[in-house]
Amino acid sequence: MRCLIVEDDPRIAGDLARTLEASGFFVEHAADGEAAWFKGGTEDYDAIVLDLGLPLMDGLAVLKRWRAEGVTIPVLILSARGTWIERVEGIDAGADDYLPKPFRMEELVARVRALVRRAAGRAAPVEVAGALALDTTRMTASLAGRPITLTPLEFRCLAYLVLHRDRPVPSTELLEHLHGGEDGHELNAIEALVARLRRKLGPGVIETRRGFGYQIAEP
Amino acid sequence: MRCLIVEDDPRIAGDLARTLEASGFFVEHAADGEAAWFKGGTEDYDAIVLDLGLPLMDGLAVLKRWRAEGVTIPVLILSARGTWIERVEGIDAGADDYLPKPFRMEELVARVRALVRRAAGRAAPVEVAGALALDTTRMTASLAGRPITLTPLEFRCLAYLVLHRDRPVPSTELLEHLHGGEDGHELNAIEALVARLRRKLGPGVIETRRGFGYQIAEP
DNA sequence: GGCAAGCTGACAACAAGCTGACAGATCCGA
DNA sequence: TCGGATCTGTCAGCTTGTTGTCAGCTTGCC
Numbered sequence: 001m002r003c004l005i006v007e008d009d010p011r012i013a014g015d016l017a018r019t020l021e022a023s024g025f026f027v028e029h030a031a032d033g034e035a036a037w038f039k040g041g042t043e044d045y046d047a048i049v050l051d052l053g054l055p056l057m058d059g060l061a062v063l064k065r066w067r068a069e070g071v072t073i074p075v076l077i078l079s080a081r082g083t084w085i086e087r088v089e090g091i092d093a094g095a096d097d098y099l100p101k102p103f104r105m106e107e108l109v110a111r112v113r114a115l116v117r118r119a120a121g122r123a124a125p126v127e128v129a130g131a132l133a134l135d136t137t138r139m140t141a142s143l144a145g146r147p148i149t150l151t152p153l154e155f156r157c158l159a160y161l162v163l164h165r166d167r168p169v170p171s172t173e174l175l176e177h178l179h180g181g182e183d184g185h186e187l188n189a190i191e192a193l194v195a196r197l198r199r200k201l202g203p204g205v206i207e208t209r210r211g212f213g214y215q216i217a218e219p
Numbered sequence: 220m221r222c223l224i225v226e227d228d229p230r231i232a233g234d235l236a237r238t239l240e241a242s243g244f245f246v247e248h249a250a251d252g253e254a255a256w257f258k259g260g261t262e263d264y265d266a267i268v269l270d271l272g273l274p275l276m277d278g279l280a281v282l283k284r285w286r287a288e289g290v291t292i293p294v295l296i297l298s299a300r301g302t303w304i305e306r307v308e309g310i311d312a313g314a315d316d317y318l319p320k321p322f323r324m325e326e327l328v329a330r331v332r333a334l335v336r337r338a339a340g341r342a343a344p345v346e347v348a349g350a351l352a353l354d355t356t357r358m359t360a361s362l363a364g365r366p367i368t369l370t371p372l373e374f375r376c377l378a379y380l381v382l383h384r385d386r387p388v389p390s391t392e393l394l395e396h397l398h399g400g401e402d403g404h405e406l407n408a409i410e411a412l413v414a415r416l417r418r419k420l421g422p423g424v425i426e427t428r429r430g431f432g433y434q435i436a437e438p
Numbered sequence: 439g440g441c442a443a444g445c446t447g448a449c450a451a452c453a454a455g456c457t458g459a460c461a462g463a464t465c466c467g468a
Numbered sequence: 469t470c471g472g473a474t475c476t477g478t479c480a481g482c483t484t485g486t487t488g489t490c491a492g493c494t495t496g497c498c
Contacts (some may be wrong), residue, residue: 091479096287137386139431150428161338171444188444189488195446196487210443210496370475390455408477410455415476417456429454429485445494456483464475 001027002044003112006036006059007051007078014048019105020112033057040066045073046116049108050095052079052179060093067094074115084121104116129162130219132205143201153178154197161216168213221245221263221396222331225255225278226270226297235268238324239331246399252276258283263382263396264292264333270325271298271312279312286313293334297322348381349438351424362420372397373416376409380425380435387432 003025007013013108017027028043030036032055040048040062052059063075074096090098107174127134131144139155141148150158159176161169171190176189194214198206207217222244226232226264227260229250236246247262249255251274259281271278293315309317315337316330347353350363358374360367369377378398380388390409397409413433417425426436 041442096289139387139428153487186489190488191444192446192488208444218445372476405478406480407455411457411477413455414457427455439492439498441497443494443496446492447490449483449488449490451486454484457481458479460477460479462475462477465472466471466473468470468472 002046004028004030004036004045004048005041006030006033006040006048006054006062008032008054009051009058012051015105016108019109020049025044025112025180031055033059033062035095037065040071040073041069047112048073048075048076049112050077052077052090055216060090063090063093063095076108076111106197110160127159127162129216132158132201134159134162143205148200150197150200153193154200157193158197161214165216168209168215170213173213220265220335221247223247223249223255223258223262223264223267223292225249225252225259225267225273225281227251227273228270231270234324235327238328239268242328242332244331250274252278252281256281256284259290259292260288263379265338267292267294268331269294269296271296271309279308282309282312282314288417291338293338294332295327295330348384348435349424351377351381351420351435353378353381362424367419369416369419372412373419376412377416377420382434384435387428387434389432392432 003020005013005016005020005027013031016105017029020027022176025046028039028045030039034056036050036059037057046144050059050063054062057106058146059077059079063077066073066075074165075094075122076097076099077090077095078099078101079090096115099111109213120161133142134155135141136159141155141158156178157174158176171187171194174190175187175195178193194206204217207215209215222241224232224235224239224246226235226248227250228328232248232250236248238373239246244265247258247264249258253275255269255273255278256276269278269282273281276284278296278298282296285292285294289411294313295316295318296309296314297320298309299320317328317332318327352361354360355378358371360369360374360377363415375397376393390406390413393409393412394406397412411427423436425433427435
């Protein structure tokens with residue numbers, strides 16, 4: 001968990017850092033707008049706590065610039081001026097939450113935690129098992145960074161195996177999952193499907209545990 | 220123009236829907252907070268009319284959750300309790316406008332229209348995907364700098380594909396988006412539409428990912 | 439060695455998607 | 469109101485990718 005604190009007052013910054021560190025964050029600090037903009041754009045944080053009154057570049061300007069550049073790290077705005085107009089401006093500029101000063105430290109920690117949780121839920125749903133990566137939004141698969149073209153059924157089959165990679169999946173279960181319980185399908189269809197997947201993925205990715213089922217190989 | 224109505228009273232919801240439909244909106248409806256949250260987060264509306272007193276999740280909570288998740292669709296709050304405190308709370312939560320009950324239908328329509336106009340003016344009007352550029356306020360398209368004449372439906376279809384260019388869009392979803400969920404339309408209409416678009420755009424712009432959907436080609 | 443589980447290449451059936459033609463609907467100017 | 473132009477949905481026939489089945493094969497286990 002990495003968190004960036006953007007705050008020019010060294011005393012407040014120190015307080016914030018200590019509190020967040022006590023809650024398990026690795027904290028970094030930027031004291032002015034320029035430094036903040038640079039760090040937020042180049043490093044990968046889980047959350048940013050942003051004060052608005054900053055030297056060199058105003059907090060809102062920094063935020064807008066990040067958002068324009070595609071930085072999606074969740075940002076919590078801190079501000080002494082707690083009017084609702086400013087709140088709306090902050091949200092408008094792309095902030096994820098807003099906390100008016102003065103505030104209790106516990107509340108700050110709770111909000112930053114909530115922000116991180118929410119962002120994790122929103123992230124691109126990519127499942128990874130060793131060198132194998134499945135992106136269920138883009139419907140793409142890759143092996144060791146190399147893209148693999150899969151048909152819909154192949155994709156669903158592989159996704160199911162990756163999701164249950166901690167145990168062998170019987171072919172009867174795959175049949176049930178892929179065809180929604182309709183019968184009239186032979187088990188051999190699954191065998192053929194797995195064979196086609198293996199041809200695309202190469203050996204050593206889908207293992208057969210004879211008598212138990214198929215399983216994605218451990219990294 | 221798609222509009223989501225969030226209202227638990229079926230009579231009021233029906234009134235609202237009829238009025239907005241008469242003004243040219245495709246209207247969808249959610250009767251509780253959970254459903255509203257889901258629809259607003261996953262579908263692409265031009266405006267949302269949100270009642271505050273809702274089952275399962277309160278209207279304000281839904282709104283806050285949307286804003287926290289980055290949903291920027293303009294929201295008009297409806298409420299029986301018209302105190303200014305509540306108004307501020309609504310704006311604070313990220314609402315774009317506030318209309319106390321009772322209200323005249325004409326006023327509602329006017330405000331929703333204003334909302335949509337404002338949002339259109341504020342949003343980045345030009346969407347770019349590779350050589351393809353769409354100006355959503357002027358409703359013009361160009362490919363490699365050369366202007367392309369599109370019909371209204373073609374434009375909406377292309378805009379939707381460009382907006383979701385990071386993933387394949389199933390033709391069922393296009394059908395739903397373009398016709399606001401009314402059925403009685405055949406999937407083949409989408410195929411014909413895409414064929415017409417391809418004839419204008421040339422090959423290699425709209426790709427078919429068989430079994431997954433259509434997708435704008437990566438640059 | 440024998441048996442069952444599992445593999446695989448070939449093939450055929452099927453479904454997804456494409457396209458040109460046509461016709462109903464709508465809009466617009468005269 | 470009429471006529472023409474444009475837009476858009478439907479249909480039929482076609483192409484192509486996907487997937488189930490079959491038959492014969494290999495592999496592991498008792």
